[in-house]
Amino acid sequence: MLKIDKLNFSYGDLKVLWDIDLEVHAGEIVTVVGSNGAGKSTTLKNISRLVRPTSGTLTFGGADLTRLESHEVVELGVVQVPEGRKIFPEMTVTENLRMGSFIKSARGDREANIERVFTLFPRLRERHKQLGGTMSGGEQQMLAIARGLMTNPKLLLLDEPSLGLAPLLVKSIFETITEINRQGVTVLLVEQNVYQSLRIAHRAYVLETGRVVLTGTGEELLGNEHVRKAFLGM
Amino acid sequence: MIVFLQSLMSGVLIGGVYALIGIGLTIIFGVMRVINFAHGDILMIGMYLTYFLFSVFGIDPFLSVAICIPVMFAFGALTQKFFINRMLGALPQNQILLTIGLGLIMSNTIMLLFTSDYKILTTSYSSGSVDLAGISVSQPLAISFFITAAITAALYWFLMKTDIGQAIRATAQDREAAQLMGINVRWTSILAFGIGSALAGTAGALISPTYYIFPQVGSAFTLKAFVITVLGGMGSIVGATLGGIIIGVTESMSAVYISSGWKEVVVYVLFLLVLLFKPSGLMGTSRM
Numbered sequence A: 001m002l003k004i005d006k007l008n009f010s011y012g013d014l015k016v017l018w019d020i021d022l023e024v025h026a027g028e029i030v031t032v033v034g035s036n037g038a039g040k041s042t043t044l045k046n047i048s049r050l051v052r053p054t055s056g057t058l059t060f061g062g063a064d065l066t067r068l069e070s071h072e073v074v075e076l077g078v079v080q081v082p083e084g085r086k087i088f089p090e091m092t093v094t095e096n097l098r099m100g101s102f103i104k105s106a107r108g109d110r111e112a113n114i115e116r117v118f119t120l121f122p123r124l125r126e127r128h129k130q131l132g133g134t135m136s137g138g139e140q141q142m143l144a145i146a147r148g149l150m151t152n153p154k155l156l157l158l159d160e161p162s163l164g165l166a167p168l169l170v171k172s173i174f175e176t177i178t179e180i181n182r183q184g185v186t187v188l189l190v191e192q193n194v195y196q197s198l199r200i201a202h203r204a205y206v207l208e209t210g211r212v213v214l215t216g217t218g219e220e221l222l223g224n225e226h227v228r229k230a231f232l233g234m
Numbered sequence B: 001m002i003v004f005l006q007s008l009m010s011g012v013l014i015g016g017v018y019a020l021i022g023i024g025l026t027i028i029f030g031v032m033r034v035i036n037f038a039h040g041d042i043l044m045i046g047m048y049l050t051y052f053l054f055s056v057f058g059i060d061p062f063l064s065v066a067i068c069i070p071v072m073f074a075f076g077a078l079t080q081k082f083f084i085n086r087m088l089g090a091l092p093q094n095q096i097l098l099t100i101g102l103g104l105i106m107s108n109t110i111m112l113l114f115t116s117d118y119k120i121l122t123t124s125y126s127s128g129s130v131d132l133a134g135i136s137v138s139q140p141l142a143i144s145f146f147i148t149a150a151i152t153a154a155l156y157w158f159l160m161k162t163d164i165g166q167a168i169r170a171t172a173q174d175r176e177a178a179q180l181m182g183i184n185v186r187w188t189s190i191l192a193f194g195i196g197s198a199l200a201g202t203a204g205a206l207i208s209p210t211y212y213i214f215p216q217v218g219s220a221f222t223l224k225a226f227v228i229t230v231l232g233g234m235g236s237i238v239g240a241t242l243g244g245i246i247i248g249v250t251e252s253m254s255a256v257y258i259s260s261g262w263k264e265v266v267v268y269v270l271f272l273l274v275l276l277f278k279p280s281g282l283m284g285t286s287r288m
Ligand SMILES: Nc1ncnc2c1ncn2[C@@H]1O[C@H](COP(=O)(O)OP(=O)(O)OP(=O)(O)O)[C@@H](O)[C@H]1O
Pocket: A011, A014, A016, A034, A035, A036, A037, A038, A039, A040, A041, A042, A043, A083, A192
């Protein structure tokens, strides 16, 4: 479905991604784990076309992503829920969700999708008139994921959805991601919560200073000596 | 008392037109983070367009608003598409130079076409007055205020209720998040500059029966638009609406109670006070 081949990227003179190879198949949850500054968000930004790769190929369902603009990537069905949520602060919950269904292909399903995300996150229904900027971190994260789902994504890119959430909420966010995947959405999940994401992922990649250093199924990596030492503190 | 009410009323009426100018600048700033230093020159083009339609075809300046809106929208949209969109990622000082340069080209082109003579657009009602609740106000001002109010109301509705209007607000609130929602931000930028130009051009049309028309008239309005926008809070449309009215009333009051030579001074003192005590402007951030 998504295929990244030898992706290289630099911010000016600073090279941050080196020959990244990564693949996501339809129906999977794939996770990319790594510590701060490893290049996880940068990889997602390349997919969403917020930045231009130095070299390498990125394709989705055969379409060459490097030829598209970011809004066209969304129209293809590749939708990112960015790090830090990036809720529209001066818009209500409902207006934020409406912006999720801005693209033509999603407009017809707007009402049905609002109902669907309100069922997934009942808190958002209670808060539907509240301004995005005044919501708590956890509520904003729910809203960000819900807004992403409003676009009818085929592939959902999630950048650190558990960041800054209370432990109980972290658990429920990971359950929700599994649920979303069960409803037919392929997921590429970027996380620093290595244990939780490896548990729900079908496959995983470990990123260190801009290079893929390990890959395997979630279970394999949970048992891997290096992963246990570097990320799980065992 | 009647003098007070009269100057308050005419301040509000002229403030409505100022609001239109300020709203245009603030929409452009909100979406692009670019201060449009050609704003007054775009207003000046609106004045000349109205003058041209009046002197050649005899079209009433208030009717010509209906022509001014689409023409100035297209003018702004094309300016954005061909010039400003290319500079969106550039350094702020380069963007400032670009809009100043565009403004100079506009005023000099108009000077070549119409010479630098002052023009006056005189209609049958230019010096007429109407009676509003016992207060006599200038007729062209009163008409222009009602047109302004209608346009502002339509704009509020558009920005709050339609998908495209919301997409413009979304781009202003978080450009990157808007892109991730599938919003083509180049397109919303073109729309925003088109709308901003249409508003400035319309303001130009509305004041043409009461102001001298000459190629350099724009710079005073650029400054005024900037003051209104900063006063209301950069990027806030509600703020610019309030800011316009406040500036209008301040000018009119100080012309009556101090002297008309001092009204600008009073406006800038007010401006500096707001900057000192509330640097984010009256509204700070707002829904629009
Ligand atoms: N806009 C930028 N300009 C310059 N360098 C940047 C920029 N954004 C990120 N970087 C650098 O690129 C590297 C990779 O950053 P990236 O945000 O992709 O890391 P990450 O894996 O997402 O980290 P985190 O887990 O902290 O979010 C870092 O060294 C970072 O400092």
